[in-house]
Amino acid sequence: MSGGLGPVLRVEGLGVTYGALVALDAVTWSVDAGEILGIIGPNGAGKSSCYDAVTHLVTRRGRVFLNGEEVTDTAPHLLAERGLKRAFQQNAFFHELTVLENMVTVLQDRYGTGLLATALLPFTQVRRRADAVEDARQRLVRFGIPEAYHDLKPTNIPYGIQRMLSIALAYGSGAKALMLDEPAAGLGGADMTHLINLLISLKKEGLAVVVIEHHMDLIMSVADQIVVLEQGRLLATGTPHHIQSDPRVLEAYLGRAQ
Template sequence: MSSSDSEVPALRVADLCVRYGSLQALNDVSWTVSDGEILGIIGPNGAGKSSSFAAVTNTVRRTGTVELYGSNVDSVPTHRLSRRGLRRTFQQNSFYSGLSVLDNAAATFAVENGVPLAGSVFTPWREAKQRSRTRAAAADLLTDFGIPARYHGMYPDNIPYGLQRCLSIVFAYGAGAKVLLVDEPAAGVGGEDMHNLAELLLQLRDRGLAVVLIEHHMDLVMEIVNRLLVIDRGEPIAYGEPEQVQRDPAVTRGVPGQGGMTALLEVDDLRVRYGRSTALSGVDLTVSDGELVAVAGANGAGKSTLVNAVAGWSRGKVSATGAIRLGGHDIATLPAHKRTKLGVVLVPEGKSVFERMTVEENLRMVRPPREASGRRYEVSDVYDVFPQLPARAHARCSTLSGGERQMVAIGRALRAAPRLLILDEPSVGLAPRLVVEVLEHIRELVTSGLSVLLVEQNVRATLEVADRLYLLEQGQVVGAGPCTEMRDDDRIVSAYLGRLGRS
C-alpha cells in the first residue's frame, strides 16, 4: 500500500548523523516512509534506533536533512513538528495521571485543538459546547479502535498492560498524527495482546497513516512492515522489502545461529567433566545484546553446569575445554571474580540473600566496579525495577516472601553492573503467580537493554518471555531456536516427560 516512487514521501530522512560527545550514535542514515506504509527499523540495543527518532523530531543535535511532505523541517521545534502531524510514542507509557481513559483521550484532542481542559462559571457557552464535542469525539475514537467501554472510566494504570500500549498509539493518532514514530510498542507484551497490537498498527496503515516502527519482536515486524531498515552501531547495513533484507548477507551475518552478529556471549564446543563423568559435551550457545536466552532441560541435563562454567563458578575436580567469549574476548581461563568485573554476574539457584540483614543493607553491600562494563544500578534504580521492595527496605530478609527474596537477589546482582545477567532457576519454590511476576520483571530488564541468560524449569512461562531457547539433554543441545518456534517442538515435551501437555 505504499505510495509510488514518484510521489512525495510523508517523511524523508537523508544522511542523518548524531554524536554524543565522542560516540557516533548515527552515521549517514537515510530512509523514507509514505502514507499508508509501515517502515520497520531494527537492530541490536545501542544500534541507534531511538536516537534516530530523537534526531528526526529535533530533540537532539544532529546533521542531515528531514523533510515532512516535501518541506524541510530541520529548524522546526519539536512541539511545532507535533502540531504539523509528526508525532511519536515512547518505550514507557505516558498518561495524564488522575484522568480516566476517556479524559486522557479527550485531553489529546483538546491540546491539539486548543480547547480548555477544564471550565469555570466564566467559561463561555461556546467553549463548553466545544469541550462536550471533544469528549464525544474521544469516546468515538476509543470505540472505533475497539477499546471496550468498560475501560473508558478507569485510570489507564488500572487497565491491562497490553491495552495500555495500544492506548498510547491511539492517543497519538487522535492528537493529529500524520506520521507516527512508534518506539518498541511490544515491550512486555505477548500472546493475544501482541495480535491486537499488530491489528492496531495495520488499521492505522490502512487509514493512510505513515508509520515508522522500532521493535525487537521480529515476528511482529515481519508480519506487518512494508519495508525494513537495519542499523548496527549507528550504521545502516540493509534497507528494502522484508524478504530482500532477510536474504542480505550483511544481515544474515548478524543473526545468532545464521553466522552471527558479534554476540555479547559466545560459547563454542564447551565440554565439562566432573572426574570421569561428562556433564557437557560440545555445547554451542550465543547471547546477543538486549536478548533473553533461556536454557531448558530436565534435571541433570547440564543446565547449572553450563551457567556455572560461563560465570567461572565451577569448583572441585572439574575439567573444561572450549571457548567462552564476552564481547569477542576470551574469558574461559579467567577466575570468577574477574569475569564479574567484566560484567558476567550470576544469581545462583536458591534466592541467596543475607537473611539477618535488611533489604537495603543487602543492596548497599554490593558496589559496582570502578570501571563498570554494564549499566550502574543505584539502590533507587533497583527499587524502580522492583516497586514491591521500597516498602520492605528496612525489613530483614528472613521475613520476606520467596518472591521478594528473589527480587533482592536479582537486585544485588544488578548493583554489580552486569553486561550479562545469568539467572539459575529464579522461580524455584515460588507460587505460580510469583513465577510470572518475577519473569515479567526479568523481561523488563531485557527491554531496558540488559542481556540475560536464564535457566528455568518452568518452560511454559519461560517461552512467553524469552527470545530464544536452547534445549539440553544429557549435556548436549538437542534443540534451539526462537521461542515462537520452540513452543511446539516435540523434543521439549519428551524432555519433560509430557509435563507441558498440549494447549
Template sequence: MDGRVASSGETQRRDGAEVLRVENLTVRYGALVALRDVSWSVRPGEILGIIGPNGAGKSSCFAAVTNAVGHSGQTFLDGDEVSATKTFDLASRGLRRTFQQNSFFGELTVLQNAIAAIVREYSASLATSLFLPWREIAVRRQAELIAAQLLEFFGVAAQYHDKLPGDVPYGVQRLLSVALAYGTGSKVLLLDEPAAGLGGSDMQKLADVLVDLRGRNLALVVIEHHMDLIMSIADRIVMIDQGAMLATGTPVEIQRDPKVREAYLGRDE
C-alpha cells in the same frame, strides 16, 4: 502472527510522494557516534520497520528526526526541510512519536487522557467559556465523543474509559500510548517498540491497529524487536547496526540478507 495480518502486510503502498525523508542523520554524544549517515523515507499508507540490536542507534534516530537531540543531516516533512523545527511544532505539523515507556497522565482517567490529546482542536476560548457557557458545554461534549471514538478505534474498550491508566491491563496501556500520540490524526507516526512486553492476543490487537492505520493512509515508522510482528506488517525494513545502516529492503529481502542474518537474525546452522 496469523495469516490475516501477514497478508495485509504484503500490500505495497508506494503511491504518492514521500511524506517524511531523512538524509545523512548523524548523532554524537561527546566522542560516541550513536548514528552515522543514516537515510530513509516513508510514504503515506506505508509501514517502514527499523530493526537492529540493542544500542544500535534506533531510538537516537527518532530523537534526531524530531529534533530532540543535536544532530547533523536533514529532515524533510511534506517536502519542506524541518531540520531545525522545534519538536512541539513538528507535532503540530503531523509528525508525532511514542516512546519505549508508556506515556500518559497517571492522575487522569483514560478518557480524560484522550481528551487532553485532542484539546487543541476541541476546546472553547476563554471568552466563550465566560459569555457563551452553553457553547462551551457543547464543545466539551463533542470532545468527549471524539475522544471516546479515538479510544475505541485503538482497541481501548469503553469499560476502561473511566479508569486510571495504571488500573488497566498492560496491553491496553500500550494501545493507549499509541492513541494519545496519534490524537486527532497525524501524517507520520514514529513508534518506538510498541510491542514491548506484549504477547499473544495483545500483540495481535496491536498489529491489527497498525494495519488499520496504514489503511487510513498514515505513514508509520516502527522500531521493533519482535521479528514476527515487524516482518508480517512492514512494507520495507531498515536494519541499523552500530549506528550505521546495514541493509534496507522488503521483509523477504532482509531475511535473506547474509549481513543481517549474521548481525541480528542469526546464522543458519
C-alpha cells in the same frame, strides 16, 4: 502508498554524536503514506538515537522533510503540530486522569477555546466539551480500548490496553507520520494480535508509520520496508523478504549466517 507525490517523511544523512561516541552516522530513509517502515538492529545500533534525531530531541546532523517541506530546524512540539507524532517506549499518560480524560486532553488542539470564549459563550463551551468527549470515546474504541476501561485510571487497566492507550494519545487528533518505539514490548497472545490489527488499519487509512521493534515476527508480518542499523550505520534496507535473506543481516542481527 504516496501515489507519486513523494514520501511523507524523509530523512537524509542523520548523524548524532555524544562526545566521542558516534551514535548515528549518515542514515537516510523515507516512508510513504499508507506504508509501514520497520527499523531493526541489535541493542546499541542507534535506533532510539535515530528517533530522537528525527524529532529534534537531540543535536544532530542531516535533514528532515515532512510532506516534501524541510522541517530540520522545527522545534519538537511544532513538529507534532505539523503531523509528525511519536510514541515512546515507556507508556506515557496523565496518571491522575481517567482514560477518557486523557484522550480528551490530547484533543484540546481541536476543541479547546480561549478564556474569553469560555466566559462569553458558556453553552457553546459545554457543547464543544460534549463533542470532545464523544470524539475521544470513539477514538479510544478505534485504538482497541473498550468503553469498560474509559472511566478507569490508566494504571488500573491491563498492560496491553495501556500500550494501546499510549499509541492513541500519541496519535491524538491526527497525524501524517506516526513513529512508534517498541510498541509490542511486553505484549503477547491476543494483545499482540490487537497491535498487528491496529497497525494494519492505520496503514490502510493512509498513515505513514515507522516502527522500532525487536519482535521479528511482528515486524516481518506488517512492514512494507525495513531499515537495519548496526553501530549507528545503515546496514541494509529492503522488503521483509529481502532483509530475511540478506547474509549481512543474518550475521549481524539475527546471529546466523547462511
